[in-house]
Amino acid sequence: MKASETKATLSFSNGGQNVELPIYKGTMGPDVIDIRKLYAQTGMFTYDPGFMSTASCESAITYIDGDKGELLYRGYPIEQLATNCDFLETCHLLLYGELPNGDQKKNFTKLVTNHTMVNEQMQFFLRGFRRDAHPMAIMTGLVGAMSAFYHDSTDINNPKHREIAAIRLIAKMPTLVAMAYKYTVGQPYMYPKNELSYAGNFLHMMFATPCEEYKVSPVLERALDRIFILHADHEQNASTSTVRLCGSSGTNPFAAIAAGVACLWGPAHGGANEAALNMLYDIQKAGGVEKIGEFIKQVKDKNSNVKLMGFGHRVYKNYDPRAKLMQETCREVLGELGLENDPLFKLAMALEKIALEDEYFVSRKLYPNVDFYSGIVQRAIGIPVPLFTAIFALARTVGWIAQLNEMIGDPDYKIGRPRQLFEGSAKRDVKPISQR
Numbered sequence: 001m002k003a004s005e006t007k008a009t010l011s012f013s014n015g016g017q018n019v020e021l022p023i024y025k026g027t028m029g030p031d032v033i034d035i036r037k038l039y040a041q042t043g044m045f046t047y048d049p050g051f052m053s054t055a056s057c058e059s060a061i062t063y064i065d066g067d068k069g070e071l072l073y074r075g076y077p078i079e080q081l082a083t084n085c086d087f088l089e090t091c092h093l094l095l096y097g098e099l100p101n102g103d104q105k106k107n108f109t110k111l112v113t114n115h116t117m118v119n120e121q122m123q124f125f126l127r128g129f130r131r132d133a134h135p136m137a138i139m140t141g142l143v144g145a146m147s148a149f150y151h152d153s154t155d156i157n158n159p160k161h162r163e164i165a166a167i168r169l170i171a172k173m174p175t176l177v178a179m180a181y182k183y184t185v186g187q188p189y190m191y192p193k194n195e196l197s198y199a200g201n202f203l204h205m206m207f208a209t210p211c212e213e214y215k216v217s218p219v220l221e222r223a224l225d226r227i228f229i230l231h232a233d234h235e236q237n238a239s240t241s242t243v244r245l246c247g248s249s250g251t252n253p254f255a256a257i258a259a260g261v262a263c264l265w266g267p268a269h270g271g272a273n274e275a276a277l278n279m280l281y282d283i284q285k286a287g288g289v290e291k292i293g294e295f296i297k298q299v300k301d302k303n304s305n306v307k308l309m310g311f312g313h314r315v316y317k318n319y320d321p322r323a324k325l326m327q328e329t330c331r332e333v334l335g336e337l338g339l340e341n342d343p344l345f346k347l348a349m350a351l352e353k354i355a356l357e358d359e360y361f362v363s364r365k366l367y368p369n370v371d372f373y374s375g376i377v378q379r380a381i382g383i384p385v386p387l388f389t390a391i392f393a394l395a396r397t398v399g400w401i402a403q404l405n406e407m408i409g410d411p412d413y414k415i416g417r418p419r420q421l422f423e424g425s426a427k428r429d430v431k432p433i434s435q436r
């Protein structure tokens with residue numbers, strides 16, 4: 001951390017002693033005021049529910065400029081990565097800090113590919129779920145269960161264990177998501193095929209059956225690979241912070257990633273792609289493009305609790321750069337499948353146009369986020385709506401691991417333990433039950 005020459009001074013209106021606080025500068029982005037000694041110096045905590053102004057850690061992985069609508073992984077713009085690299089190159093970048101050269105790419109791909117199978121017992125564990133269970137309920141269970149299957153890589157403080165757990169998680173997530181899908185539709189599981197690419201293998205495990213040959217479409221393979229790249233990391237979002245907090249207790253990597261999966265499920269986070277598509281379906285059912293005005297009116301009504309799903313972001317106060325790339329992929333996939341006139345895509349475009357011109361959205365800087373178009377792409381590929389968030393979890397796993405490893409590798413890391421402003425009852429005595 002580079003200390004700034006400027007210091008912050010905290011003063012109190014009651015004449016209490018001023019406190020000088022150090023300021024640190026990052027490579028880019030806002031400086032931070034170091035308040036770590038504040039409690040010792042003043043007996044006070046800071047109050048910031050929702051982390052509106054709080055940096056919870058130092059990180060060198062992902063940088064977002066929300067005002068510009070810029071996303072960088074290890075310094076590289078997401079647009080360049082999505083256009084010039086594949087997902088496994090992006091994984092290498094996030095995990096080790098650099099894009100691989102030819103040999104490194106070959107070795108890394110081989111390493112991941114050699115771990116794609118899951119322990120055969122996993123299917124019996126999976127069998128305990130109801131067939132109609134939500135895939136995210138299943139995924140939370142399956143990822144957590146990995147700690148019971150891979151005992152030799154559960155020591156989070158051992159760098160070798162962390163490395164093996166990282167590769168296992170990245171390699172096995174597609175297998176687990178595809179198994180969760182096959183289980184809910186009652187089809188036999190398809191074993192991974194290691195001659196295929198990461199995305200191609202996932203398509204194969206999802207859509208092939210033992211009865212006939214399945215040919216991976218290069219356009220769909222590339223589209224899925226792009227979805228994986230765009231979702232691979234997003235700095236200290238809710239699920240990543242959950243993984244860090246969970247991992248800070250020293251729990252094993254599989255348990256920490258399972259916590260991330262559980263957090264991602266929520267509709268304000270990863271569940272938004274499912275919610276966005278369901279919203280489009282609802283508008284379509286109600287009458288389509290003609291009903292957009294009515295829908296927008298509901299969204300603007302504070303009492304309605306209706307949100308324009310796939311719009312708005314805590315950090316982006318501009319167009320989410322991933323949404324632009326996803327819109328491009330959406331056109332490509334619909335073109336490949338002969339669905340150029342897909343009514344949901346048309347509806348989404350019309351909805352976006354109207355929202356972007358509406359004072360409510362303009363004044364609040366609400367723009368489409370990555371989830372606005374990713375649901376349409378996934379649906380076109382044939383992925384069922386409830387599986388969308390599981391695909392997001394699959395892609396985000398590498399980001400979670402990179403962030404977890406970064407935290408554990410930092411010699412100064414401590415267990416995460418926020419404080420509180422207590423507003424409950426002051427100390428009181430328990431009365432006998434007859435007097436309560």
Ligand code: ACO
Nearest residue numbers: 267268269270272299307308309310311312313314364369
């Ligand atoms: N539709 C309508 N109004 C919205 C929306 C929306 N999608 N998003 C924010 N607003 C409004 C809020 O009501 C609030 O209005 P007010 O100032 O009049 O009270 C204002 O915009 C600011 O919104 P906050 O909720 O304070 O913003 P916050 O940063 O807390 O929330 C969030 C961000 C949760 C993403 C929010 O925009 C949202 O719920 N969007 C829809 C869900 C979604 O698409 N989530 C995906 C996020 S991206 C991802 O996880 C990959």
